Amino acid sequence: MADSGNAPKPSSSVKLVLLGEAAVGKSSLVLRFVNNDFQENKEPTIGAAFLTQKCNLPTRTIKFEIWDTAGQERFASLAPMYYRNAQAALVVYDLTKPTSLVKAKHWVAELQRQASPGIVIALVGNKLDLTNDEAGSGGDGESPGVDGEGDARKVTTDEAKTYADEEGLLFFETSAKTGYNVTEVFTAIANAIPETSLKTARGPGAAHAAARSEEQRVNLNGARDQNAKDGCAC
Amino acid sequence: MESLSDTLWDVVICGTGLQQSLLALALSRSDKKVLHIDPHDYYGGQDAALSLQEAESWVADVEAGKEPSFRSALITKPDGSTGLGFPRAYSLALSPQLIHARSALLEQLVSSRAYRQVEFLAVGSFFIFNPAQDPSQKPTLARIPSTREDVFLTTAIPTKAKRGLMKFLKFVLDYESSPQTDLWQPDAEAPLTEFLSRQFKMDTELQTYIITLSLSLDGKITTKDGLAVIRRHLSSMGMYGPGFAAIYPKWGGLSEIAQISCRAGAVGGAVYMLGTGIKAMKEGEDPIEVELTSGDVIKTRSLVRSGNDATGQIETARLVAVVGSPIKSLFEATAEGAPTPAVAVVAFPAGSLSTPGGKASEYPAYVSVHSSDTGECPNGQSVLYMTTLATSESQEILDQALDSFLGAVGDDQAPQCLYKLQYKRLEGSTQSPAHGSIFDFTIPSTSLSFNDSTLEPVRDAWKMVMGDAAVDAEYMQFTDREGAAEDDDL
Ligand SMILES: Nc1nc2c(ncn2[C@@H]2O[C@H](COP(=O)(O)OP(=O)(O)O)[C@@H](O)[C@H]2O)c(=O)[nH]1
Numbered sequence A: 001m002a003d004s005g006n007a008p009k010p011s012s013s014v015k016l017v018l019l020g021e022a023a024v025g026k027s028s029l030v031l032r033f034v035n036n037d038f039q040e041n042k043e044p045t046i047g048a049a050f051l052t053q054k055c056n057l058p059t060r061t062i063k064f065e066i067w068d069t070a071g072q073e074r075f076a077s078l079a080p081m082y083y084r085n086a087q088a089a090l091v092v093y094d095l096t097k098p099t100s101l102v103k104a105k106h107w108v109a110e111l112q113r114q115a116s117p118g119i120v121i122a123l124v125g126n127k128l129d130l131t132n133d134e135a136g137s138g139g140d141g142e143s144p145g146v147d148g149e150g151d152a153r154k155v156t157t158d159e160a161k162t163y164a165d166e167e168g169l170l171f172f173e174t175s176a177k178t179g180y181n182v183t184e185v186f187t188a189i190a191n192a193i194p195e196t197s198l199k200t201a202r203g204p205g206a207a208h209a210a211a212r213s214e215e216q217r218v219n220l221n222g223a224r225d226q227n228a229k230d231g232c233a234c
Numbered sequence B: 001m002e003s004l005s006d007t008l009w010d011v012v013i014c015g016t017g018l019q020q021s022l023l024a025l026a027l028s029r030s031d032k033k034v035l036h037i038d039p040h041d042y043y044g045g046q047d048a049a050l051s052l053q054e055a056e057s058w059v060a061d062v063e064a065g066k067e068p069s070f071r072s073a074l075i076t077k078p079d080g081s082t083g084l085g086f087p088r089a090y091s092l093a094l095s096p097q098l099i100h101a102r103s104a105l106l107e108q109l110v111s112s113r114a115y116r117q118v119e120f121l122a123v124g125s126f127f128i129f130n131p132a133q134d135p136s137q138k139p140t141l142a143r144i145p146s147t148r149e150d151v152f153l154t155t156a157i158p159t160k161a162k163r164g165l166m167k168f169l170k171f172v173l174d175y176e177s178s179p180q181t182d183l184w185q186p187d188a189e190a191p192l193t194e195f196l197s198r199q200f201k202m203d204t205e206l207q208t209y210i211i212t213l214s215l216s217l218d219g220k221i222t223t224k225d226g227l228a229v230i231r232r233h234l235s236s237m238g239m240y241g242p243g244f245a246a247i248y249p250k251w252g253g254l255s256e257i258a259q260i261s262c263r264a265g266a267v268g269g270a271v272y273m274l275g276t277g278i279k280a281m282k283e284g285e286d287p288i289e290v291e292l293t294s295g296d297v298i299k300t301r302s303l304v305r306s307g308n309d310a311t312g313q314i315e316t317a318r319l320v321a322v323v324g325s326p327i328k329s330l331f332e333a334t335a336e337g338a339p340t341p342a343v344a345v346v347a348f349p350a351g352s353l354s355t356p357g358g359k360a361s362e363y364p365a366y367v368s369v370h371s372s373d374t375g376e377c378p379n380g381q382s383v384l385y386m387t388t389l390a391t392s393e394s395q396e397i398l399d400q401a402l403d404s405f406l407g408a409v410g411d412d413q414a415p416q417c418l419y420k421l422q423y424k425r426l427e428g429s430t431q432s433p434a435h436g437s438i439f440d441f442t443i444p445s446t447s448l449s450f451n452d453s454t455l456e457p458v459r460d461a462w463k464m465v466m467g468d469a470a471v472d473a474e475y476m477q478f479t480d481r482e483g484a485a486e487d488d489d490l
């Protein structure tokens, strides 16, 4: 690793959105990543809508601003404003539920049409603990499957991986329950974000738009009441 | 997933226009059970921002009479124009209102912490269109000086006139205090122009400056109302940074505020269904039984709907035009350290335009020019939102305004118009919104700067839903949710 002395590593924030059918485990993945926690049979997602978590890479720090769906996916009511501007997306399906992969493919297509051109997309098959795979169930030593028996997997690794490769997506199988592969997903995304699309980056191309828009943004926190009382800038 | 019909809802809100959405935001920490639906498959209703595809089906809906506050919608693409981007690269705002810094809307967005998700951009200069003196010349745009410093520096105004203007700017900031009130109260209901002429010796040109800053649609704003809006403009100046008085939400104006308000509602647990409206209902029952277009039959304690009672007391003609040029000259920062503005306003005073038949424009026309920084069009283009009061000639007048504008901003060659969406928007209603446990929002104001009166019915609806639990001082006062506060130090 380079000897960078005492200089702090550059830090940039990245908007990351979650997409996927209801109940595939999107909120659980975030909870695992941010709080290293898991809640069985919890209420349908409410409350969590925006969380941040840092990801330390050797040469820089990425601060994820994670946008959860707030449940708006349940009746197909997620609007483009949610994923527009995102630099990264986690498209999640439940690998025990084939229809959820169909839905995931729909979201990938939607992102390719609507989101920023350079967006990093990770396809994530969740609930690996419900399969017979060593890796997924190994985490807490429980036997696989809800009933303790059998393999609930309905989407093969091959099928999803082939699709992900075709579309140029990162691909992982995870378990929010055991924590298997969860950090890895976020680290892989952080690594895949091109340096030039980071908000702190300067220079031509994609970075330009981001950097400039920060300068233009009007901050409502910065009300200058004293000034304004005088009425005008004189 | 809970079943819709198993829940006894506290309120069903139908429509996701700004007011309905702000209501959802206001209820987002109340623990009330909220079902929020919209027959459209996008957020925003009459305040939506549309892609070109959506605009096409919207026009069809307007023509089919399905959009009560709109009529006479039409899309045209000028012959031979090239360079229009793909349909989703556009976000054409049906409510491109600018928001003055001193607006209760911004106060509420801040106190409710909803503002964090909106990107606001500065509204820069206001210009006045001056027709060409003779056919060999180009029409011009004159920038209105709107601070005292600006007035002081400008060379466009003769020194004597400057004095009157300076005196007025000083007066208006304090016009409600005691010695000043004597000056204007006798003229309160008379046109502001007369007052300016009599008390400040302003000539027609200076009067036009002031009327433009007031954004008065008929140009005949009363002294009382005019002083209030001019004061708002001047006292907004500098509030959020140097050089600008108003701001604009990126990506489509009020539509954006509607969307983030709905999101806040969802985060609070409200259930959202787009593409779903009310099919039938049994009134007079408690709870109210509502059949949704999805087939679900649900029960709710109260119901909030969108008005469809446009009386057309005020009707504006609109023309939204996509132009194949960034028109950079309009978006220069107006003060040191000021952000690059993304919106400029150009006024065509009454009489400065004429129809092909030679009839002069009866009312002012206004153009809000949006740069691609608004996210409403691709780079290298701009979107013009043109408004004038509807008359039998208003559409011709707006077309004329478009041509004249393009002529004034072009160097050798006028920029090309790539796309036009025209329509008429109605407002006005006499009906009272609340009856028992049903509340109907009336069609809101079409003013060019956001009018705070839009917010009052939202609070009334909130009170109806909250009943005895409504505490006025707590309205829209929320703390940041976990994880959100850090956002600031980015
Ligand atoms: N077995 C198992 N259950 C999970 C996993 N992730 C989430 N769940 C459960 O699936 C349900 C839906 O999870 P949630 O995170 O709310 O899904 P979301 O709707 O996509 O946000 C909850 O009951 C979770 O406990 C996982 O990795 N394994």
Ligand SMILES: [Mg+2]
Residues within 6 Å of the ligand: A026, A027, A028, A044, A045, A068, A069, A070, A071
């Ligand atoms: Mg969730």
